Amino acid sequence: MSENAREAILTAAKSAAQLHGYGGINFRSIADEVGIKNASIYYHFPSKAALGSAVARRYWEDTSTVLAQIRTTHSDPWECLQQFPSIFRTSLENANRLCLSSFMAAEYEDLPEEVTAEVRAFADINVAWLVRVLEDADWGDAHSRERRARAIYTAVAGAQLIARTHADIHQFDDLIASYKESGLIPSSS
Amino acid sequence: MSENAREAILTAAKSAAQLHGYGGINFRSIADEVGIKNASIYYHFPSKAALGSAVARRYWEDTSTVLAQIRTTHSDPWECLQQFPSIFRTSLENANRLCLSSFMAAEYEDLPEEVTAEVRAFADINVAWLVRVLEDADWGDAHSRERRARAIYTAVAGAQLIARTHADIHQFDDLIASYKESGLIPSSS
DNA sequence: ACCTGAACACCGTTCAAGT
DNA sequence: ACCTGAACACCGTTCAAGT
Numbered sequence: 001m002s003e004n005a006r007e008a009i010l011t012a013a014k015s016a017a018q019l020h021g022y023g024g025i026n027f028r029s030i031a032d033e034v035g036i037k038n039a040s041i042y043y044h045f046p047s048k049a050a051l052g053s054a055v056a057r058r059y060w061e062d063t064s065t066v067l068a069q070i071r072t073t074h075s076d077p078w079e080c081l082q083q084f085p086s087i088f089r090t091s092l093e094n095a096n097r098l099c100l101s102s103f104m105a106a107e108y109e110d111l112p113e114e115v116t117a118e119v120r121a122f123a124d125i126n127v128a129w130l131v132r133v134l135e136d137a138d139w140g141d142a143h144s145r146e147r148r149a150r151a152i153y154t155a156v157a158g159a160q161l162i163a164r165t166h167a168d169i170h171q172f173d174d175l176i177a178s179y180k181e182s183g184l185i186p187s188s189s
Numbered sequence: 190m191s192e193n194a195r196e197a198i199l200t201a202a203k204s205a206a207q208l209h210g211y212g213g214i215n216f217r218s219i220a221d222e223v224g225i226k227n228a229s230i231y232y233h234f235p236s237k238a239a240l241g242s243a244v245a246r247r248y249w250e251d252t253s254t255v256l257a258q259i260r261t262t263h264s265d266p267w268e269c270l271q272q273f274p275s276i277f278r279t280s281l282e283n284a285n286r287l288c289l290s291s292f293m294a295a296e297y298e299d300l301p302e303e304v305t306a307e308v309r310a311f312a313d314i315n316v317a318w319l320v321r322v323l324e325d326a327d328w329g330d331a332h333s334r335e336r337r338a339r340a341i342y343t344a345v346a347g348a349q350l351i352a353r354t355h356a357d358i359h360q361f362d363d364l365i366a367s368y369k370e371s372g373l374i375p376s377s378s
Numbered sequence: 379a380c381c382t383g384a385a386c387a388c389c390g391t392t393c394a395a396g397t
Numbered sequence: 398a399c400c401t402g403a404a405c406a407c408c409g410t411t412c413a414a415g416t
Contacts, residue, residue, distance in 0.1 A: 005399085005400095019298050020296075020298065020299055021210075021212075021295060021296065023210075023212050023213075024212075024299065026389075026390090027389080027390065027391085028388085028389075028390090036399090036400070036401090037400070037401055037402080038389095038390085038391095039391085039392085039393090039400075039401060039402080039403095040399075040400050040401070042390095042391075042392080043398085043399060043400070044399095047390090047391080048390065048391085096298065098295060102295065102350060103295050105350045105351055105353060105354050106210060106287060106291065106292050106295040106296075106350060106353075107209075107210065107295075108353055108354050109208055109209065109285065110209055110213065116354070119354060120354060123351065123354065147363060147366075147367050148367060148371070150351075150360075150363070150364060150367070151344075151364055151367035151368060151371065153351070154344070154347045154348050154350075154351045154352075154364050155340075155343070155344040155347050155348075155368070155373070156347075157347050157350065157351060158343045158344050158345075158346050158347015158348070158350065158351075159343050159344075159347070161291060161294045161295060161343075161346065161347065161350065162294055162312065162339075162342070162343045162346060162347075163343075164294060164295075164297055165294050165297050165305070165308060165309060165312065171339075174336060174339070175339060175340055175343050177336075178336050178337060178339070178340035178373075179340060179344070179373065182337070182340065182371060182372050182373040183371050183372045183373070184344070184367075184368065184371040184372070184373040194380085194381095215408075215409090216408080216409065216410085217407085217408075217409090225380090225381070225382090226381070226382055226383080227408095227409085227410095228381075228382060228383080228384095228410085228411085228412090229380075229381050229382070231409095231410075231411080232379085232380060232381070233380090236409090236410080237409065237410085
């Protein structure tokens, strides 16, 4: 198992970060989970900042893969657009976890710089994906697509954040439905 | 100054919480700011949970006052609606501070119950205010007003959270403008 | 009534030492 | 190469003691 220690640390830290944020990454409990001592983590990651950065990077890479899959599975761009919030919904379904990036946006002032860079990368790949989908849908011009993509990403992240304070995932679905009804998230009709 | 120690603690804690969250409320540095020792805080507040709860309560009470003032100052409900995001904008202007409630929404899983109750109260008074303004504007029926009010509150909170990761307040203004253009935040025309 | 010093268990981190 | 025990300064909290 020792060859996978690095992976196990990364997985445990990611899970902790989605529940408790960067500040909630606890070396002693991660070490317990992995089955090593907390000092051993420093063999694999030189600091908490480095671990946090690796977690955030892994997180947006995984998200990027899922986004790409949505575009592969759904040829209709309007369908892709409707699917976008499902990524954030999945986190909530999974033990009320929050998007790592939203959590770290809150903690922004206390984050080491190497972590904030990855947090911005997460927002960037989400916005870039939305821009592309809006483009496929022939929606607006380049400038308005960029604006709208940012607005959609932001509103969906907000919905996840606020819905979290209600145990009920229904709240999240309601908010997304409102975004669609209002036209913030455009539909084909 | 000793008669105001309680107030000074509350003020310092509120400021810290908007910058670093509940977890970032540090008894030793608050005590330093107030000019007492950290153990003395426990004379005024029996626990960190009690202090956090008092801070969050004070916060939504203050917000409630500002919201009421907007309705007093602007007789036109459409104008009130356009003014709503200004509360969140002011926090950002003020040293990139975050709405306490958004911060605590992120930290939700780690919050003592007496604090979460106040976090929900903040969301409730914002939504209630928006419902009332939409009602004054004769917008939709009771059910759709409730839904839309939640969507607006959520999206604006999200805009503040995400805009925080860019030093630029321009980003926040852009997002709000997009919400208005898309129709999420309705206007009279 | 209001404040303090000293102690507690806990955190991230370091480092010399083990295999 | 990979891990550990012991120590560091830091946290919230307690409590007996001061004025």
